[in-house]
Amino acid sequence: MANNRGVTYQGPGKVEVTDLDYPGLVLRDGPGVHPDNVGRECPHGVVLKVLTTNICGSDQHMVRGRTTAPEGLVLGHEILGEVVETGPGVEFIKVGDVCSVPFNISCGRCRNCKEGKTGICLNVNPDRPGSAYGYVDMGGWQGGQAEYVMVPYADWNLLPFPDRDQALEKILDLTMLSDIFPTGYHGAYTAGVTTGSTVYIAGAGPVGLAAAVSAQLLGAAVVIVGDLNEERLARARSFGCETVDVSKGDPKDQIAQILGVPEVDAAVDAVGFEARGHGAGAAKEAPATVLNSLMEVTAAGGSIGIPGLYVTGDPGGIDEAAKVGALSLSLGTGWAKSISFTTGQCPVMRYNRQLMMAILHDRVQIADAVGATVISLDEAPTGYAEFDSGVAKKYVIDPHNVTGKAA
Known part of the structure; x- marks a missing residue:
């Protein structure tokens, strides 16, 4: 044997x-x-x-x-x-x-x-x-x-x-x-990416990059990838993506510089529960940051794919709520804009x-x-x-x- x-x-x-x-x-x-x-x-x-x-x-x-x-x-x-x-x-x-x-x-x-x-x-x-x-x-x-x-x-x-x-x-x-390829594709597909879409992907790790490739495969007109890590953002640019450095401020302002408007048709959360803040707060963990940001930058009636992992037990969570997967989400923003979410394993x-x-x-x-x-x-x-x-x-x-x- x-x-x-x-x-x-x-x-x-x-x-x-x-x-x-x-x-x-x-x-x-x-x-x-x-x-x-x-x-x-x-x-x-x-x-x-x-x-x-x-x-x-x-x-x-x-x-x-x-x-x-x-x-x-x-x-x-x-x-x-x-x-x-x-x-x-x-x-x-x-x-x-x-x-x-x-x-x-x-x-x-x-x-x-x-x-x-x-x-x-x-x-x-x-x-x-x-x-x-x-x-x-x-x-x-x-x-x-x-x-x-x-x-x-x-x-x-x-x-x-x-x-x-x-x-x-x-x-x-x-x-x-x-x-990661099906997971990235699932994120883009469930976000409704199609021919001519503008897309914002939070996270330039392997799943985020796979989601960017998938958005291109699905026919997106513009794919924007956001992250704190310049080396990862450079990899996104290497195959034709626009990029946003979220350590420099709110993504919607940089998205507006790229598209002329501060919103996209579809968005993907490829970060998950260990998310960090934006701008001056980028060094601190803030697990609801990405989801709340995506609700802001997604156009009314749009969709958010969420392949990023969220858990029900996190011993290292920043507070007691985070330790059981309870995040402070601005659900009212998503409701008011009729935004659809898709979560879970691909x-x-x-x-x-x-x-x-x-x-x-x-x-x-x-x-x-x-x-x-x-x-x-x-x-x-x-x-x-x-x-x-x-x-x-x-x-x-x-x-x-x-x-x-x-x-």
């Missing part, structure tokens, strides 16, 4: 690469595993040799100690891999298939799955609707920042690539299909095949846009530290050096 190693959370600010059990077709007990999920048999599952697995900003929330994640949790929900073992209930996925793994774990059988709401599957997490690999309060399914991982309901969940050689050639683009399967086709046919270069940077599994702790410092990179862990770019 092969060995296995993976990246584990070891307390605020600390991750380690540790030895793990080789995955079987059963959900074993471990950090974060819900008691009702322990021993859950998965004859419908497969074991993947992980080819690439990415560090996500959502992982950083846990590593910073801003969630209730338990120590020892195996991290990683952005996974691309090769099937090395199939369960007896798997009919269509074959050993040797190279596949993208949606970060949402879903059964394909419940009411929500049948309606395409795979981010809120009713059967995979005893705590609440919705699940994900290697994430707090998501049922305890082991994360994919490892050499091997088990994927349940494989015929339903996996997106196999049509040609292995082509997939390996475009692996740095295709690895973004597990989360239902990755709603978009991933279409976005795969856009990648395979060279309609989009998402890896370049988000600054894909390959590292080895052993370099993961360094990657987490550098990503947390604000570098304009998307770290891609390559446990088996299939890209030839890992140290």
Whole structure:
């Protein structure tokens, strides 16, 4: 039996690469595993040799100690891999298939799955609707920042690539299909971006940049990206976006300089609950800042897509309300302007095949846009530290050096 190693959370600010059990077709007990999920048999599952697995900003929330994640949790929900073992209930996925793994774990059988709401599957997490690999309060399914991982309901969940050689050639683009590309697209799509739209995206991290690429793909006339980090803003400008430095003041004033009016047709929150203030308050955390700002700059009747993460438990929240996810929102502004919101996990399967086709046919270069940077599994702790410092990179862990770019 092969060995296995993976990246584990070891307390605020600390991750380690540790030895793990080789995955079987059963959900074993471990950090974060819900008691009702322990021993859950998965004859419908497969074991993947992980080819690439990415560090996500959502992982950083846990590593910073801003969630209730338990120590020892195996991290990683952005996974691309090769099937090395199939369960007896798997009919269509074959050993040797190279596949993208949606970060949402879903059964394909419940009411929500049948309606395409795979981010809120009713059967995979005893705590609440919705699940994900290697994430707090998501049922305890082991994360994919490892050499091997088990994927349940494989015929339903996996997106196999049509040609292995082509997939390996475009692996740095295709690895973004597990989360950030569909998530960014979901943010832009649910904000109503279409041909000729003007769009403001708050946040120039990987999800914000993916949302900007998606807005361009959807036909936006002008895409404006706001952030505090000049290196990230420069990356947005590199593929044709306008930018706003929110440390210099209210975004609406800078938007007005770009468009001639202080509002946009559609807006996306790619920041989430660790938002900071604008202008002179930019150094201080102010978790409602982005949502309140987006309600101001979105035109009446417009929509806001909210792929940025908000949580119900934040030990590091700035006050008691923030610690339970209660923010001081100017909902009256949104109500008066008839603004629509879409929140929650992106239902990755709603978009991933279409976005795969856009990648395979060279309609989009998402890896370049988000600054894909390959590292080895052993370099993961360094990657987490550098990503947390604000570098304009998307770290891609390559446990088996299939890209030839890992140290």
